[in-house]
Amino acid sequence: MSVTVRIPTILRTYTGGKAEVPAQGSTLSEVIADLEANHTGIAGRVLDDSGKLRRFVNVYVNDDDVRFEQGLQTPTPDGSAVSVIPAVAGG
Amino acid sequence: MALSCRECGERFGLGPIFACALCFGPLEVAYDLPAGGPRQAADLRKRIEDGPANIWRYAPLLPVPADVADKPNLNPGLTKLVKAGNLARELGVTGGLYVKDDSGNPTHSFKDRVVAIAVEAARAFGFTTLSCSSTGNLAGAVGAAAARAGFKSCVFIPHDLEAGKVVMAAVYGGDLVGIEGTYDDVNRFCSELIGDPLGEGWGFVNVNLRPYYGEGSKTLAYEICEQLGWRLPDQIVVPIASGSQLTKIDKGLKELVALGLVEDRPYKIFGAQAEGCSPVSRAFKDGHDVVRPVKPDTIAKSLAIGNPADGPYVLDIARRTGGAVEDVTDEQIVDAIRLLARTEGIFAETAGGVTVGVTRKLIESGLLDPSLTTVVLNTGDGLKTLDAVAAGPTATIRPSLEAFRAAGLAAG
Numbered sequence: 001m002s003v004t005v006r007i008p009t010i011l012r013t014y015t016g017g018k019a020e021v022p023a024q025g026s027t028l029s030e031v032i033a034d035l036e037a038n039h040t041g042i043a044g045r046v047l048d049d050s051g052k053l054r055r056f057v058n059v060y061v062n063d064d065d066v067r068f069e070q071g072l073q074t075p076t077p078d079g080s081a082v083s084v085i086p087a088v089a090g091g
Numbered sequence: 092m093a094l095s096c097r098e099c100g101e102r103f104g105l106g107p108i109f110a111c112a113l114c115f116g117p118l119e120v121a122y123d124l125p126a127g128g129p130r131q132a133a134d135l136r137k138r139i140e141d142g143p144a145n146i147w148r149y150a151p152l153l154p155v156p157a158d159v160a161d162k163p164n165l166n167p168g169l170t171k172l173v174k175a176g177n178l179a180r181e182l183g184v185t186g187g188l189y190v191k192d193d194s195g196n197p198t199h200s201f202k203d204r205v206v207a208i209a210v211e212a213a214r215a216f217g218f219t220t221l222s223c224s225s226t227g228n229l230a231g232a233v234g235a236a237a238a239r240a241g242f243k244s245c246v247f248i249p250h251d252l253e254a255g256k257v258v259m260a261a262v263y264g265g266d267l268v269g270i271e272g273t274y275d276d277v278n279r280f281c282s283e284l285i286g287d288p289l290g291e292g293w294g295f296v297n298v299n300l301r302p303y304y305g306e307g308s309k310t311l312a313y314e315i316c317e318q319l320g321w322r323l324p325d326q327i328v329v330p331i332a333s334g335s336q337l338t339k340i341d342k343g344l345k346e347l348v349a350l351g352l353v354e355d356r357p358y359k360i361f362g363a364q365a366e367g368c369s370p371v372s373r374a375f376k377d378g379h380d381v382v383r384p385v386k387p388d389t390i391a392k393s394l395a396i397g398n399p400a401d402g403p404y405v406l407d408i409a410r411r412t413g414g415a416v417e418d419v420t421d422e423q424i425v426d427a428i429r430l431l432a433r434t435e436g437i438f439a440e441t442a443g444g445v446t447v448g449v450t451r452k453l454i455e456s457g458l459l460d461p462s463l464t465t466v467v468l469n470t471g472d473g474l475k476t477l478d479a480v481a482a483g484p485t486a487t488i489r490p491s492l493e494a495f496r497a498a499g500l501a502a503g
Contacts, residue, residue, distance in 0.1 A: 009286045010112045019286060045113070055381050055403055056098065056115040060279065065398065067384050085282045086110035087117075087400040088298050 001026045003076050005035060006083040011046075014039040023082070028061060029072040031082060046084060056087045092154060094302055095121035097404070105154070107216045107299040117400065118302045119342075120154045124349050132351035136321060139313075144169050146204055146310040152346060153310070154303050155211045163239050164210055165232075167203030168310050170195040172318035172466070177434035178447075182454055186325065186463040191315055192437055198259060199472035200393075200440070201336070202232035205307035209296035210240050212303035218294035221265075222246055224281040225297075226274050226332065226393045227256030228440075228471055233296055234263035245293070247277050252392060255475040273387060275398045301335075308336045312343030315466050316353050323347070323358045325463035328450045330442045330470055331362040331371050331416065332394040334401030341408045361459060362405050362416035363449035365389035365424060365441075371402045375416035380406055390421045390479045391441040393471060415458045419448035427451065428473065428480055438473030446470075 005023050007015050015021050021039070025031035036043035048054050052072075059066045060083040066074040076082060094103040098116025109118055125131060135151070142148030146168030147160040160166070171192045179188035193201040206229070213221060220243040223233045230246040237244035244265030248257070249272060261267045270277045284290040285298050296304045316323060323344060329337040341360055348355045364372045367389030374382045382402030387395035399405070409416050419427070424441055427448035432438050439447065446467050453459035473480070488494040495501055 006283065010110055045115070054115050056110065056117060056400070058279070058398070065384055083283065085279060086115045087398070088109060088278060088282055088301060
């Protein structure tokens with residue numbers, strides 16, 4: 001499965017400044033592993049030491065917050081758009 | 092002064108950044124506070140008391156230039172701390188009950204405080220356009236502050252907000268964009284816009300200027316303590332949307348203690364949510380330390396953030412101080428708005444109904460001690476959420492004494 005991943009500014013040092021990169025995988029977990037294979041170090045920024053999503057990272061697959069879906073096991077169908085975004089407060 | 096990650100402690104220089112490059116944690120302003128000896132504390136108290144009648148009296152404790160009061164801005168703050176004797180009797184509070192009424196700010200919500208600090212950061216970083224994602228109050232505060240300070244503005248709100256908030260956000264001449272979605276969708280949109288050339292040169296007060304913006308909420312803590320005679324309240328009830336305000340109020344109280352401006356004694360912080368958007372209350376009651384996002388459905392739209400970024404810190408603070416997080420139904424919110432209006436002559440927006448309603452519930456459940464000094468926040472003006480309260484004339488009559496007598500409202 002081929003997907004595109006939107007990269008937040010603070011992770012673009014790992015993607016040579018690119019805001020969007022392609023990745024492979026049928027679940028979010030596989031997509032992150034594929035990102036790591038091509039952009040060494042990026043997984044450690046998104047996942048904590050126990051391999052869970054860090055609590056201040058929001059990840060969306062096609063506009064759906066993966067915390068509403070199946071977390072790292074959320075399916076990423078062919079052509080999906082994955083967004084990685086820092087959690088921000090608001091009002 | 093520097094930025095420091097609240098999660099991992101990593102330090103960064105001051106700049107328009109908001110998330111830790113190592114762990115995504117939120118950045119906040121870290122100060123090297125002077126030692127709080129009695130002499131220094133007395134000097135600082137005097138300097139504050141002699142300062143302007145707005146938040147700039149606390150300029151030494153904020154990330155702003157020393158001459159901030161001379162620059163064009165809305166000068167918010169120093170709103171009334173109302174001793175609420177009638178409400179106290181109604182709720183059975185004997186230790187002193189106060190309402191911090193932030194509807195008295197220039198655009199009638201506490202948001203003027205946070206925006207005022209963000210505007211100074213925007214000046215410092217050379218931004219020309221101010222922006223934000225907003226549930227309404229912030230959009231109005233940004234529009235007004237931009238007009239006064241000479242910035243362009245373009246603000247983003249959910250498309251289905253209360254009419255009062257939409258007009259307030261639009262009237263100041265900047266651009267207002269309704270997004271088809273919830274606040275969480277708006278927030279996500281702005282986070283993506285910020286990393287795109289489309290958002291180049293824009294200062295988003297609650298995104299890339301958020302570390303500075305958040306500091307504005309500390310002034311609520313400073314004012315409450317000063318207005319109580321430089322004393323910490325025993326209990327304080329704060330509304331929770333993103334959780335930023337509650338988190339920064341705690342930071343402000345701790346700073347006052349560190350500076351020796353108030354005596355160090357225990358205080359409890361309570362968080363208030365609407366049942367229709369209560370992810371933090373849920374997590375508190377379930378004993379979790381992370382917050383599971385929800386899809387909001389409540390009349391308290393200014394608190395309708397389903398994915399509250401500072402939720403984990405609210406949980407930490409409520410537990411550390413011996414407070415709690417509670418929620419009330421829309422019906423209880425409306426009841427509480429009426430109660431506050433009837434007892435104290437304060438017409439709160441729905442968020443104020445949430446804090447007053449939660450205060451009542453916490454007293455009934457025994458979590459809030461009625462024999463202690465308690466401060467309840469009202470963060471906005473009821474005129475912005477008129478539709479929430481179905482209130483109208485007691486009678487409509489012809490202009491004659493007979494008609495008035497017949498209506499049964501006359502004295503005797």
